[in-house]
Amino acid sequence: MSRNAPAVLVLADGSTFRGFSIGAEGQTVGEVVFNTAMTGYQEILSDPSYAGQIVTLTYPHIGNVGANREDLESRGLFAAGLVIRDLPLAASNWRKEEDLPAYLERHKIVAIAGIDTRRLTRILRSKGAQNGVIQAGTIDEKVALAAAKAAPSMAGLDLAKVVSCTKGYDWNGSLWALGTGYKPSAEVKFHVVAYDYGVKHNILRNLAERGCKVTVLPAQATAKDALALKPDGVFLSNGPGDPEPCDYAIKAIREVVDSGTPVFGICLGHQLLGLASGAKTMKMKFGHHGANHPVQDLDSMRVHITSQNHGFAVDESTLPKNVRATHKSLFDGSLQGIERTDQPAFSFQGHPEASPGPHEMAYLFDKFVALMEKSKVKSK
Numbered sequence: 001m002s003r004n005a006p007a008v009l010v011l012a013d014g015s016t017f018r019g020f021s022i023g024a025e026g027q028t029v030g031e032v033v034f035n036t037a038m039t040g041y042q043e044i045l046s047d048p049s050y051a052g053q054i055v056t057l058t059y060p061h062i063g064n065v066g067a068n069r070e071d072l073e074s075r076g077l078f079a080a081g082l083v084i085r086d087l088p089l090a091a092s093n094w095r096k097e098e099d100l101p102a103y104l105e106r107h108k109i110v111a112i113a114g115i116d117t118r119r120l121t122r123i124l125r126s127k128g129a130q131n132g133v134i135q136a137g138t139i140d141e142k143v144a145l146a147a148a149k150a151a152p153s154m155a156g157l158d159l160a161k162v163v164s165c166t167k168g169y170d171w172n173g174s175l176w177a178l179g180t181g182y183k184p185s186a187e188v189k190f191h192v193v194a195y196d197y198g199v200k201h202n203i204l205r206n207l208a209e210r211g212c213k214v215t216v217l218p219a220q221a222t223a224k225d226a227l228a229l230k231p232d233g234v235f236l237s238n239g240p241g242d243p244e245p246c247d248y249a250i251k252a253i254r255e256v257v258d259s260g261t262p263v264f265g266i267c268l269g270h271q272l273l274g275l276a277s278g279a280k281t282m283k284m285k286f287g288h289h290g291a292n293h294p295v296q297d298l299d300s301m302r303v304h305i306t307s308q309n310h311g312f313a314v315d316e317s318t319l320p321k322n323v324r325a326t327h328k329s330l331f332d333g334s335l336q337g338i339e340r341t342d343q344p345a346f347s348f349q350g351h352p353e354a355s356p357g358p359h360e361m362a363y364l365f366d367k368f369v370a371l372m373e374k375s376k377v378k379s380k
């Protein structure tokens, strides 16, 4: 498609934004959310948790560094669409392989630039996340509005099993470093089974960096499948959609936790651990999507700046007696972390793996390793 073809974003409430296309031609439908991270558009686009969502980036200049093969967080791009204010004329970076529009087109992502993302963000913030449609190339705003109105709500959608791997595999490779790129996995000390509900690769790299051999299993693997591998710990990944309909995962997690195996969950994995422990989850108004969210660790009372991407949350008022709150968002007071008091299981709502974002929560990976160490010693 010719660059600068017309494009439109229409929200279900009728709000219409006219701009130009910077990606594939066609129409895309999704829940429109905004992300305030100033860097990391490639990691965001390739985070499977964004399946079914059109992402608006509030930082105004997107595309400055182009795209490369290294900054992928999964096997491809998962966001349903991209909305930005301004695409710089030139992209430049020593790792750049192509520019953002070519990258979006190749991955068939419909994307719009040149709209007032501040107006859009204010609508999403005051009314809440809502469905929307981007059309690029051929425009029919009436059709776009009808499609936005007809799109299903994110509440009630099980997308984890849709994006998950279909076959288990062994993960290889640890964190990226300047000069070396991705390092090989560290010497193996633990075996972790990771449930893939839409896992981000930097989580697996963080585990490998700490001496974990990681076996990734599909979302619908049973507890028996996981425990048959005799893991030192089980990891529950991030992922898209509503956690509540994922009954297969909730059942498996309950059984894994009851076995006494150390468990660590991130984002969707955190919400699923909450549900498996008897708590309830709820849909938030516009969620948390960004890389600068203050979260307080309720044990140390320290405040950490964190990476976030979620539209659902565990409802703190529903926590049963054997679950305690460990972290809290200082933006809205919502629950950010939990820990079981009767089993070695804990979880975090934000993203300790960053990618993009600050690394201040990486201590949670160390906590998981310490739990595995302790339970290894106990079972000897």
Ligand SMILES: NC(=O)CC[C@H](N)C(=O)O
Pocket: 049, 237, 238, 239, 240, 241, 242, 243, 266, 267, 268, 269, 309, 310, 311, 312, 313
């Ligand atoms: N990043 C995630 O794992 C997101 C979890 C869930 N889909 C939510 O929106 O809350």
